[in-house]
Each structure stands twice: as C-alpha cells, then as structure tokens.
Amino acid sequence: MRLEVDIQSKSYTSANGKRQQVISGIAFTLERGELGVVVGPSGCGKSTMMRILAGLDADYDGRVSQPAGARLAMVFQEPRLLPWRSVEDNVRLAAPEVTEERLTAIFGVLELEGHRNHFPGELSLGLARRVALARAFAVEPDFLILDEPLASLDDALAAKLREEIATLVASRPMITLLVTHSMDDAVRLGDRIFLLSSRPARLLHAVPISVPRAQRSDATVAALKADLARRDFSMS
Amino acid sequence: MLRLLSFALLLATWWVAATIAGSAKLPPPSAVLAVAIAEAKSGALFLHLGATLARVALAFTLSMAIGSALGFWMGRSRIANRLGDPWLILLLNLPALVVIVLAYIWAGLTEVAAIAAIAINKLPTAVVTLREGARALDPSLDEMAQVFAFPRGRILRHVLLPQLAPYIAAAARSGLSLVWKIVLVAELLGRPNGIGFEIGVAFQLFDIPLLLAYSLSFAAVVLVIEALLVQPFEQRASRWRLRAA
Numbered sequence: 001m002r003l004e005v006d007i008q009s010k011s012y013t014s015a016n017g018k019r020q021q022v023i024s025g026i027a028f029t030l031e032r033g034e035l036g037v038v039v040g041p042s043g044c045g046k047s048t049m050m051r052i053l054a055g056l057d058a059d060y061d062g063r064v065s066q067p068a069g070a071r072l073a074m075v076f077q078e079p080r081l082l083p084w085r086s087v088e089d090n091v092r093l094a095a096p097e098v099t100e101e102r103l104t105a106i107f108g109v110l111e112l113e114g115h116r117n118h119f120p121g122e123l124s125l126g127l128a129r130r131v132a133l134a135r136a137f138a139v140e141p142d143f144l145i146l147d148e149p150l151a152s153l154d155d156a157l158a159a160k161l162r163e164e165i166a167t168l169v170a171s172r173p174m175i176t177l178l179v180t181h182s183m184d185d186a187v188r189l190g191d192r193i194f195l196l197s198s199r200p201a202r203l204l205h206a207v208p209i210s211v212p213r214a215q216r217s218d219a220t221v222a223a224l225k226a227d228l229a230r231r232d233f234s235m236s
Numbered sequence: 237m238l239r240l241l242s243f244a245l246l247l248a249t250w251w252v253a254a255t256i257a258g259s260a261k262l263p264p265p266s267a268v269l270a271v272a273i274a275e276a277k278s279g280a281l282f283l284h285l286g287a288t289l290a291r292v293a294l295a296f297t298l299s300m301a302i303g304s305a306l307g308f309w310m311g312r313s314r315i316a317n318r319l320g321d322p323w324l325i326l327l328l329n330l331p332a333l334v335v336i337v338l339a340y341i342w343a344g345l346t347e348v349a350a351i352a353a354i355a356i357n358k359l360p361t362a363v364v365t366l367r368e369g370a371r372a373l374d375p376s377l378d379e380m381a382q383v384f385a386f387p388r389g390r391i392l393r394h395v396l397l398p399q400l401a402p403y404i405a406a407a408a409r410s411g412l413s414l415v416w417k418i419v420l421v422a423e424l425l426g427r428p429n430g431i432g433f434e435i436g437v438a439f440q441l442f443d444i445p446l447l448l449a450y451s452l453s454f455a456a457v458v459l460v461i462e463a464l465l466v467q468p469f470e471q472r473a474s475r476w477r478l479r480a481a
Contacts (some may be wrong), residue, residue, distance in 0.1 A: 056379050072383055080380040082400040093394055094384040139384065 001032040001067040003053075003143065003175050010048060010060040013199075022048045023060070024200035030192070032067075032142075035169050035176040037186040039228075040196030047077060049201065050147050053177065061087045066143065067175065073141035075149040079128035081120040087131050088116040095138035106134045109164050126153050129222075133161065137168055144169075146178045147209060163186060166213055187224040188216060195231065205231050263445045272449035280434075281453060287421055288454070291347075295354035296415050300408060302355075303362025307407075308400070310363065320363070327360040332418045333359040336425055345426040346416020359416045362407045401473035403480030409466055416458050 010023040022045040030036045040046050051057040053064055054074050066072075073094075081090045091106075107113045110130040120128055133149055139212065146165070150158040166189060169176050180186055186193050187209065195205040207228060211220055247265055254264040275281035310317040310324075336353040343349035350393035373396065381391050397404075423432025429452045 051379075054383050056382060072385070074380075074383045076376070076380065078376065080376050082377065082394060082398070085394060089394075093386070093390060135384075137318075 001070065001142065001175070003030040003067060003177075004063070004065040005029070005053065007049065007052060007060055007062040007064065009062065010045070010052065010057075011054070012059075021200040024202050026194075026196070026201060026203045027062075028192075028194060028203065028206055030175050030177065032175055032232045033173045034191045035189055037190035037193045037223065038177065038179045038196060039181070039183065039186050039193060040201060042181065044196050044199050045201035047147055050074075050145050050177070050179060054145055054154075064224065070142035070175075071139060073136040073139040074145040075129075075132050075136045077147045077151070079120070079125070079132040081128060081131055081135075083120050086117050086119060088114060090120065090131060091135045091138050094135045095140070098138040098140075099129070103138060106137050110134050110161070120125060121209050125155065129153060130161070133164075137164075140172065142174050144176045146176070148179050148181065150180070150182070158185075165189060170213070182213065183225050183228060184221070187221050188212065193228065195228070197229055207231065243460075261444070263448065267445050269446040269454065272453055275449060275453075276447075281450070284339050284429055284431050284434050284450070285453065285457060287427075288423065288432065289457070291351055291423070291430065292412075292419050293421070295358065296408075296412060297352045297386045298360040299355040299415075300362055300411060301402075303359045303407065303411075304404065305398075307363040308370045311367040311373075317367070322456025324360050324363055327356065328364070332357045332421060336418070336422050340426045347427075348423045350427055354415055354418050356420055358411045358414050361414060362411055364370065365403050365407035365410070366400065369400045372403075373399050377475045386425070398473075402470075405466070405470040405473055408469070409462075412462070412466065416454075420454075 001076065006027040007019065007023050008025060011019050011021040014020050026049060028036070037047055038049070038155075049055070052060055054072060055066065081087075082093070087104070091103065104113070107116065110133060112127070112130055112134055113129060115123060115131075120131065123131065127138065129149065129152070136144060136146070149165070150161055153161065162185060165176075165178075169189075177188060178185070190209055191213075193205075193207045194203055195207065196202065197204050209216075209224060211224075216224075250262075251450055256260045259267065272281065279378050306320065310320045335356050336350075339349040339353035339356075343352065346448075377399075381395050386395065391439070418433060420432035423430035424436040427433055431450050432449045435447055438444070438450065
C-alpha cells in the first residue's frame with residue numbers, strides 16, 4: 001500500500017478572472033508506515049495540495065493514486081465540527097465503529113473527557129482542534145492527512161499532541177501526511193520532509209530522516225534543523 | 237403575563253367599540269361567544285373546523301414536501317435553478333384567486349382541486365426559502381463529510397437538515413399563515429363545508445355574530461397550532477445555538 005503523487009500543475013481562475021497557478025510540480029511517493037511532512041512558505045499551495053490528495057479537488061493535471069480502499073481521515077486547518085452535534089456525537093458520526101473503550105482512551109489523551117456533551121460552539125479553538133484530532137484518530141485511518149493540526153495551540157499542548165500523533169502513527173501501519181510551518185514539528189515527527197517553494201509550489205527537496213523517531217534527541221533535532229535551513233537557504 | 241394583558245386590552249377595545257358602533261355592526265364579545273357555544277354544541281363548528289384543518293394539513297404537507305425538495309435542488313444545481321426560475325417567478329406572482337378559480341374550472345368543484353390549488357399557492361414560497369437555505373449550506377462541512385465517507389443518510393440527517401432547519405421552520409411559518417388565508421377563499425368559492433363556506437353563508441345572511449364566531453374560533457385554532465407545533469420546532473432546531481450563546 002503506497003501513496004503515489006504526481007501533480008504537474010494546478011491552477012484556478014481567481015475572482016478577477018485571471019488564471020492563477022498554485023502548484024507547478026510536486027511528485028513523491030509515500031509508503032505505508034511512513035510519515036511525510038510538507039513544509040513550505042505560507043500561502044504556497046499546501047492546503048490546495050492536501051485537498052487534491054483527499055480527493056476533494058479533481059481539477060488538476062497529473063495523477064494521484066490513493067491506496068485502494070484506504071480509510072481516509074483528515075484534520076483540516078479549521079476544526080470543521082458539526083456545531084449542532086455534541087463533541088462525542090461529532091466523533092462517533094465520523095467513526096461509527098469506534099468502541100467505548102477506544103473513545104475513552106482518545107478523549108483521555110486529548111483531555112476532552114469533560115467536554116463530551118458540550119457543543120462545539122462552547123469550546124475554545126484549541127479544544128475544538130483537539131476534537132478534530134480525536135475524530136481523525138477514532139477513525140483508525142489508513143491514510144491520515146493533518147493540515148497544520150498544531151497551529152494556534154500553546155507550546156506545552158502542541159508538544160503533547162505531537163507525542164500523541166507519534167504514538168498513533170507508530171501504533172498502526174498507515175500513511176501519514178502532515179502539513180506544518182514548524183521545522184521543529186517537521187524534524188521531530190517526519191520520516192521524510194518535503195520542502196516546497198513559494199507559489200506556485202514546486203517540490204524543492206525530499207529529505208529523508210534516517211534516525212528513528214524515538215531516538216531523536218534535542219541535539220539530533222537541532223542538527224537536522226540546521227541542515228534543513230541550509231538547504232532551504234540554498235534554493236531561495 | 238404581558239400577553240394576557242395585551243389580550244385583555246384587545247377585548248376591552250372590542251367591547252368599547254361595540255358599545256359605540258351598536259350591536260348591529262359590531263356585536264359585543266359576549267354575543268359572539270354565545271353563538272360560538274351554540275355552534276359548538278350542535279357540532280357544526282367542529283365539523284367545519286375539522287374539514288378546514290384537514291385541507292390545511294394535506295395542502296401544507298404536500299407543498300412543504302414538494303417545495304422543499306424543489307428548493308433544495310434549485311439551490312444546489314445551477315441548471316435546475318435556471319430551468320425552474322421562470323416557473324417560480326410566475327407562480328410567486330400569480331394571484332391566489334386565479335389559481336383557485338382555474339383549479340375549480342379544470343378539475344371541477346372537487347376536494348382534489350381545492351387542495352391542489354392551496355398547495356400550488358404555497359409552493360413557491362417554500363421553494364424560495366429552501367433555495368436560500370441550500371445556497372447557504374457550508375461547503376466546508378460537505379467536504380468534511382466527504383473525507384470521512386459519510387453515507388447519504390447520515391449527511392442528510394446530521395449535516396444538511398440541521399443547517400436547513402431554520403429555513404424549513406421559516407418556510408413552515410410563512411407557508412402556514414399563507415395556507416390559513418387561502419384555504420378560506422378556496423372553501424368560499426367551491427366547497428360545501430369548512431370555515432370559509434360558513435363565513436360565506438354568514439356574509440350572505442349578514443349574520444355578523446356567526447361570522448365572527450367562526451372567524452375567531454379559526455383564529456384561536458391557528459394560534460394554538462402555532463404555539464404548540466411551529467414554535468417548539470423552531471426552538472428545537474436552534475437548540476445548539478442557544479446553548480452556544
């Protein structure tokens with residue numbers, strides 16, 4: 001099971017009638033069990049790319065072969081919860097097969113236990129993001145897309161959730177794609193890092209990280225970050 | 237409490253007006269109440285009320301169901317909207333009387349003609365309201381449902397209907413008040429029973445207490461249905477909004 005991505009070009013017509021090219025060439029493959037991290041400047045087309053990979057946008061040149069029959073889960077940039085359903089119902093609607101035991105475990109990890117019966121409108125953005133994560137985790141996906149799931153969370157919580165994402169990824173052989181602004185998240189979580197150019201997005205580098213995730217010390221992380229910064233700099 | 241006070245004020249005004257105008261033109265509340273009680277005792281009031289309510293229920297259900305489906309479709313599909321729009325504008329601006337008279341001419345003075353005519357009158361407003369509702373649907377939730385592979389039934393029940401509920405409630409509210417008005421005209425013109433028929437009789441006999449007795453009984457029923465059915469539905473539909481505030 002693998003994900004093969006070859007997006008040659010993606011453009012759209014903006015409100016003023018001009019054709020805007022968003023992506024000008026992104027190709028990579030991702031194996032089962034791998035976590036790819038997509039890093040690129042703000043507004044470069046990362047979210048557009050994720051929408052294509054999630055099958056939400058078919059209007060592009062190229063080919064994306066999703067693993068057949070793969071169960072997809074996605075954490076969008078905004079939580080995208082159903083405001084008229086409780087936190088628990090939001091998760092259960094996306095993951096009807098989830099057991100009470102697993103749900104309790106996920107809510108425990110994300111510290112949502114006390115919010116089960118709240119409506120999304122009663123939650124802070126940070127909490128709502130955690131519900132969106134819980135929903136994606138509960139699905140037990142084969143292909144997980146995380147579009148900046150840790151943005152706008154405080155550092156302590158972000159670090160904790162990063163650990164949880166790492167645990168989940170290790171617990172199931174799935175394909176994971178994470179979009180982030182944070183080099184720190186990228187080198188701590190990624191098996192491979194895809195550096196994108198500014199708009200129209202082009203794949204600059206695909207950097208594999210050979211050190212296993214669990215063994216990445218702060219020193220390793222710092223060295224990897226320095227290495228990435230150098231590559232980034234040399235291209236721009 | 238404030239409502240009761242307002243109602244009492246209305247009764248008092250009526251009483252004073254009746255005293256000034258004289259009971260030939262405007263009978264006092266007590267006279268109207270006496271007629272209403274007599275009609276209720278003979279069973280005629282309930283017979284006519286029942287006939288009218290049955291027509292309202294049928295025509296309302298029919299037009300809400302068809303109107304909601306059409307409106308939703310027109311809001312979601314540009315082609316459907318282009319195709320349906322001229323019809324919609326025609327129906328919206330067609331006077332109720334024209335529809336009723338034509339229905340009676342083409343389908344005879346039958347129950348089917350009456351109900352169809354009432355339903356057709358209400359249909360376009362339901363279409364317009366639900367079309368707005370369908371246009372206002374949040375595409376980001378559609379995408380969420382698509383990503384998580386929600387089956388159709390779950391999308392309808394948990395994603396679409398909660399978003400459409402305020403529009404359905406609005407269509408029901410405005411549609412019901414329209415149906416209340418039109419049903420009497422349809423009955424007056426071509427049915428042998430119902431509140432509209434009785435009002436027609438009272439008009440011909442210039443029997444103002446009878447006319448008022450039927451009109452006000454009808455209005456009371458409308459108020460009760462509004463308070464017991466329509467308003468609770470609206471509140472339930474926006475329960476999550478209230479809690480969020």
